Amino acid sequence: MVMAILQCSSSCVILVTLLIALLFIDPISSTSRNALDDENQNNSHQAGLRVKLHHVDSGKNLTKLERVQHGIKRGTNRIERLNAMILAASTNDSTQLESPIHAGNGEYLMELSIGTPPVSYPAVLDTGSDLIWTQCKPCTKCYNQPTPIFDPKKSSTFSKLSCSSSLCNALPSSTCNDGCQYMYSYGDYSVTQGILATETFTFGDSKVHEIGFGCGEDNEGDGFQQASGLVGLGRGPLSLVSQLKEPKFSYCLTNMDDSKTSVLLLGSLPRVKGKEITIPLVKNPLHPSFYYLSLLGITVGDTQLSIEKSTFEVGNDGSGGLIIDSGTTITYLEEGAFSELKKEFTYQTNLPIDNSGAEGLDLCFTLPTDATQVEIPKLVFHFKGGDLVLPAENYIIADSNLGVACLAMGASSGMSIFGNVQQQNILVNHDLEKETISFVSTKCDGL
Numbered sequence: 001m002v003m004a005i006l007q008c009s010s011s012c013v014i015l016v017t018l019l020i021a022l023l024f025i026d027p028i029s030s031t032s033r034n035a036l037d038d039e040n041q042n043n044s045h046q047a048g049l050r051v052k053l054h055h056v057d058s059g060k061n062l063t064k065l066e067r068v069q070h071g072i073k074r075g076t077n078r079i080e081r082l083n084a085m086i087l088a089a090s091t092n093d094s095t096q097l098e099s100p101i102h103a104g105n106g107e108y109l110m111e112l113s114i115g116t117p118p119v120s121y122p123a124v125l126d127t128g129s130d131l132i133w134t135q136c137k138p139c140t141k142c143y144n145q146p147t148p149i150f151d152p153k154k155s156s157t158f159s160k161l162s163c164s165s166s167l168c169n170a171l172p173s174s175t176c177n178d179g180c181q182y183m184y185s186y187g188d189y190s191v192t193q194g195i196l197a198t199e200t201f202t203f204g205d206s207k208v209h210e211i212g213f214g215c216g217e218d219n220e221g222d223g224f225q226q227a228s229g230l231v232g233l234g235r236g237p238l239s240l241v242s243q244l245k246e247p248k249f250s251y252c253l254t255n256m257d258d259s260k261t262s263v264l265l266l267g268s269l270p271r272v273k274g275k276e277i278t279i280p281l282v283k284n285p286l287h288p289s290f291y292y293l294s295l296l297g298i299t300v301g302d303t304q305l306s307i308e309k310s311t312f313e314v315g316n317d318g319s320g321g322l323i324i325d326s327g328t329t330i331t332y333l334e335e336g337a338f339s340e341l342k343k344e345f346t347y348q349t350n351l352p353i354d355n356s357g358a359e360g361l362d363l364c365f366t367l368p369t370d371a372t373q374v375e376i377p378k379l380v381f382h383f384k385g386g387d388l389v390l391p392a393e394n395y396i397i398a399d400s401n402l403g404v405a406c407l408a409m410g411a412s413s414g415m416s417i418f419g420n421v422q423q424q425n426i427l428v429n430h431d432l433e434k435e436t437i438s439f440v441s442t443k444c445d446g447l
Helices: 064-090 164-170 240-244 333-346
Strands: 001-009 010-018 051-056 106-113 119-126 133-135 174-176 180-186 191-203 206-220 229-232 248-252 263-264 274-283 295-300 320-324 331-332 364-366 373-377 379-383 386-390 396-399 405-406 409-412 416-418 426-431 438-441
Touching: 051 191, 064 396, 133 191, 164 180, 206 240, 240 263, 274 386, 295 333, 331 333, 333 373, 333 409
Parallel strands: 119 229, 133 206, 320 416, 331 409
Antiparallel strands: 001 010, 010 373, 051 106, 051 263, 106 119, 106 191, 133 229, 174 180, 180 191, 191 206, 248 263, 248 426, 274 438, 295 379, 331 416, 364 405, 379 386, 396 405, 426 438
């Protein structure tokens, strides 16, 4: 049986046990399909690059709850180290700042090709970091990857970057030895080191020349074994969006227990019907790559939580704030804010708390065995620019076999993170020229 979702009132939603899940809130259809195609084709679609995305657990026989738990486990070390990095920056701990840490890892993979002739490989999509890289021969230390390791000697378009290049100067850590040597660390204790170079990258039918990337010859850690590299989409100069000089990109993530692919669109914003919430990006000079959003408050049911106004603000020391991240599975809120949310959510949910505990999830309820429906309080995030009313499947993970329903959120000891479960079936548009992010609820498999 499958848990489907219906609106029940202004303050709650109903989970209904059905044989088929056809009673979801009516999806908003797209007016622009296949918006990004081969630039040589004559068509009326918008120009740009279109890349299919796959969840890292796609094709595995897992329930949605299990997928969420796997994602939480993958991201635990990263979140802890990101918070440590924020703390180090705010306290001017130079021993921590000598080797900057970036988000890394991730939950969605993109297919692309590198070199001439092109060699395809899956890469982690990461909005929390900037560098593009793949493992390269000769490898002094490489992890097991799903595709053959890239050999730059077999590509006619490979070119090392000089130490005086702008991209080399943009690296957080580099040395000069037969070209620009880089080292890049990630929050899950993974690291990549090698030579910074340029190559031709192929996305679908479109080729992009002279993209700067890291040719990793020493790569350690187990955070990337599901992929053969990473593509950073952060706000810094090394990221793919910055190098393409395309200020607009968007992604739309399907439900993670859905076999349908998600999509990344580079160079254009698709037109979809529905209410659009546009939120100004917040700058954090100490962490310029992250996409910080201005969150003003949270409402559970009809009750706005008593959260200090400064809780989600970026402090003068770079601490606090809320980032949106495609690579973090669930949303993590500052500890005090999550405590308030948990208390109010428990109060408004007329279900017994399940103390057996679903690993990684802080609040679970026992589903009744004899009821056909239960009420779950609504959840609204109040951003500067508009209110985002989350559909229940974006914050409640129900498993009828286990008889539990869990809140897909947790507590953070540092900055808050708006995770990808909360972003499902929401078109997330980035406009770096206007410095905004916008949300439009839609059916992502229709884009």
